[in-house]
Amino acid sequence: MMRRFFFFALVCLVPMAALVATTTAPMSNSIFEEGSWKLKIPEKQRLRQNPFEGNSDAVAAGSKLFQQNCAQCHGGEASGRGKKPSLRTDRVRMATPGELEWLLKNGSLKYGMPSWSRLPEQQRWQIVSYLKSLQ
Numbered sequence: 702m703m704r705r706f707f708f709f710a711l712v713c714l715v716p717m718a719a720l721v722a723t724t725t726a727p728m729s730n731s732i733f734e735e736g737s738w739k740l741k742i743p744e745k746q747r748l749r750q751n752p753f754e755g756n757s758d759a760v761a762a763g764s765k766l767f768q769q770n771c772a773q774c775h776g777g778e779a780s781g782r783g784k785k786p787s788l789r790t791d792r793v794r795m796a797t798p799g800e801l802e803w804l805l806k807n808g809s810l811k812y813g814m815p816s817w818s819r820l821p822e823q824q825r826w827q828i829v830s831y832l833k834s835l836q
Contacts, residue, residue, distance in 0.1 A: 705706045712741060713732070737803055742799075742803045743833075747797055748799065749797075749799030749802065751798035751799075752826060754798065756830065759830040760830045760831050761828075762824075763827035763831030764827045764831045767831050768832070770820070771828065775788050779832070784813075788832055788835065800831075801829045801832060802826060805817045805829070
C-alpha cells in the first residue's frame with residue numbers, strides 16, 4: 702500500500718507541482734521586458750519604414766507628442782515611472798520602426814499600454830522618430 706502511494710506521488714504529484722510552479726511564476730510587469738507583443742505583429746507591419754526617419758522636425762514634433770501622451774506613464778525623459786518601463790532600453794532600441802508604430806497603434810492592455818489609434822498615423826510615426834532619437 703505504501704509503495705503505491707509513493708509511486709502515485711512520484712508519477713502524479715511531483716509533475717503537477719512542477720507545472721504549478723512554472724505557471725504561477727511571476728510575470729514580467731513590462732510589455733518590453735516580456736517581448737510577447739512582438740509575436741503578434743504581422744510581418745508586413747514589422748517591416749514598415751518610418752517615413753520621417755532622419756527628419757529633425759519629426760523628432761521635435763514627436764517629443765511634444767510624447768510629452769502630451771506618453772510622459773505621464775513613461776516619464777518626461779522616457780526613463781520609466783513606477784512599473785511603467787523605460788523606453789531607453791535595448792529592447793526598444795532594437796525594435797524596428799514598424800514594430801513601435803504597431804505597438805502605439807494597438808497597445809497592449811495586458812500590460813497597461815493603451816492603444817493610441819486615435820492619434821493620426823503621422824503623429825505615431827513622429828513619436829517613433831522621437832523614441833529612436835533617444836539612442
